[in-house]
Amino acid sequence: MFEENRHTIYALASGKGRAGVAVVRISGPSCKSLYSSLTKQKIPLPRKVVLRSLHNFNKQIKIDDALVLWFEGPNSFTGEDVLEFHVHGGPAVLKSLEAAVLMHPNLRVAEAGEFSRRAFENDKLDLTQIEGVNDLVWAETKAQQALALKQMDGKLGQLYEMWRAQLIGALAHLEADIDFPEEDLPEGFVEGVRAKIKALFNDIKNHLDDKGRGERIRRGYGVVIVGPPNIGKSSFLNFLADEDIAIVSEVAGTTRDIIEIRLDLGGYPVTFFDTAGLRETNDAIEQEGVKRARAKADQADLKIVLSDSQIWPELSPGVSDLIDDQSILVLNKVDKALNVSRETRAQLPCPWFFLSSTEGQGFPEFLAFLEKGIISSLELGEAPNLTQARHRQALEECQSSLLRFLKGSLDPALRAEDIRIASRALGKITGRVDVEDVLDLVFAEFCIGK
Numbered sequence: 001m002f003e004e005n006r007h008t009i010y011a012l013a014s015g016k017g018r019a020g021v022a023v024v025r026i027s028g029p030s031c032k033s034l035y036s037s038l039t040k041q042k043i044p045l046p047r048k049v050v051l052r053s054l055h056n057f058n059k060q061i062k063i064d065d066a067l068v069l070w071f072e073g074p075n076s077f078t079g080e081d082v083l084e085f086h087v088h089g090g091p092a093v094l095k096s097l098e099a100a101v102l103m104h105p106n107l108r109v110a111e112a113g114e115f116s117r118r119a120f121e122n123d124k125l126d127l128t129q130i131e132g133v134n135d136l137v138w139a140e141t142k143a144q145q146a147l148a149l150k151q152m153d154g155k156l157g158q159l160y161e162m163w164r165a166q167l168i169g170a171l172a173h174l175e176a177d178i179d180f181p182e183e184d185l186p187e188g189f190v191e192g193v194r195a196k197i198k199a200l201f202n203d204i205k206n207h208l209d210d211k212g213r214g215e216r217i218r219r220g221y222g223v224v225i226v227g228p229p230n231i232g233k234s235s236f237l238n239f240l241a242d243e244d245i246a247i248v249s250e251v252a253g254t255t256r257d258i259i260e261i262r263l264d265l266g267g268y269p270v271t272f273f274d275t276a277g278l279r280e281t282n283d284a285i286e287q288e289g290v291k292r293a294r295a296k297a298d299q300a301d302l303k304i305v306l307s308d309s310q311i312w313p314e315l316s317p318g319v320s321d322l323i324d325d326q327s328i329l330v331l332n333k334v335d336k337a338l339n340v341s342r343e344t345r346a347q348l349p350c351p352w353f354f355l356s357s358t359e360g361q362g363f364p365e366f367l368a369f370l371e372k373g374i375i376s377s378l379e380l381g382e383a384p385n386l387t388q389a390r391h392r393q394a395l396e397e398c399q400s401s402l403l404r405f406l407k408g409s410l411d412p413a414l415r416a417e418d419i420r421i422a423s424r425a426l427g428k429i430t431g432r433v434d435v436e437d438v439l440d441l442v443f444a445e446f447c448i449g450k
Helices: 031-039 091-102 114-121 127-138 142-152 155-179 191-208 213-219 233-241 284-299 363-378 389-407 412-430 436-446
Strands: 008-012 019-027 050-055 062-071 082-089 107-109 221-226 259-265 268-274 302-308 327-332 352-354
Touching: 008 091, 008 114, 019 031, 019 091, 019 114, 031 050, 031 062, 031 082, 031 091, 050 091, 062 091, 082 091, 091 107, 114 127, 127 142, 127 155, 127 412, 142 155, 142 213, 142 268, 155 191, 155 412, 191 389, 213 221, 213 268, 213 363, 221 233, 221 284, 221 363, 233 259, 233 268, 233 302, 259 363, 268 363, 327 363, 352 363, 389 412
Parallel strands: 008 107, 221 268, 221 302, 302 327, 327 352
Antiparallel strands: 008 019, 019 082, 050 062, 062 082, 259 268
């Protein structure tokens, strides 16, 4: 729980700027005295909305009429006493309220994320849940919203804590064998640990082999538009965005840097990147643009490769080496192609579409295909999903330690250390690492010292 001499923190919990209603949140031990100073009334019942007039407690100047919510710790978001003032969202009201609040002793403006940090410190949320809160604030699509809510519900943290508990149990067995060899432990006592560790290793391996679905939903599915100069990449991007995002010109090499837009396709976030035309050039700036285009294509979840439909079934120069099973070939400028052949090329490893970036021909079919593919690639199951690079890094660290245990030294102390490192790696994800967990379980389970 919080300390009595800890600062009480204050922040505008709603967005900045003019609004019909603004929410001011306050957390800490000074909430009751602050409420009394601003309203001259007794604190209301917890979780009951009341209407109160707020005044500057020195000058007795009215600030606003506010709806007030009182959450008594530990039954609050932060685990501390929390006050919320719902006031009119004009700048003058907020400045007056902030001035009055900050005149109160032992009170300061909250630092970034400090309310959530206090919730973690008071065991209200683990780190994965806190990350879910932040992701929900930034969610732009239904898929991001659903992913964040699942993480906020604690399912991901519960999975990792369940695995950590299994490791602590295994470590307790190993520690008992090391520290108390004279005890009459059951036959096969330690050997049974290996089977459990192997099963856990496989569970973590399956969890990691998720094709990065959660991480890609969180950051956005990346689609790079590539092709030679003057093939219509910028027009293609502008048609997708339904506005002039990129400059369209007959002059080759107009696009030199990467231009991006974020769209919602089927409830999933997709980022499209327009890149420089791929060609040999002596222009140093254009060379850098080509270099960046190729690098972005290598990193992309999907490449949309544009070629000139007027020469089909031939491909535009430099296009062939861009096509693979992570590509869609777009045969552009079909509006200019007379009697274009639509014969298939069975040797291509990817689907292809005839389009016109300027006229929109073929776009409905193309977008329907693209949306279906993205949904299939990112669709989430019931199991919790990885969402952060730090989760993956910690899980890989855990996995490496478990592999050392399974294949490494037979020395009991070294094997126990591998399990201890694995347990700590999982604890890094949720923020709960405590060696006392091992001691508690050892003495509770094995009755050592009887």
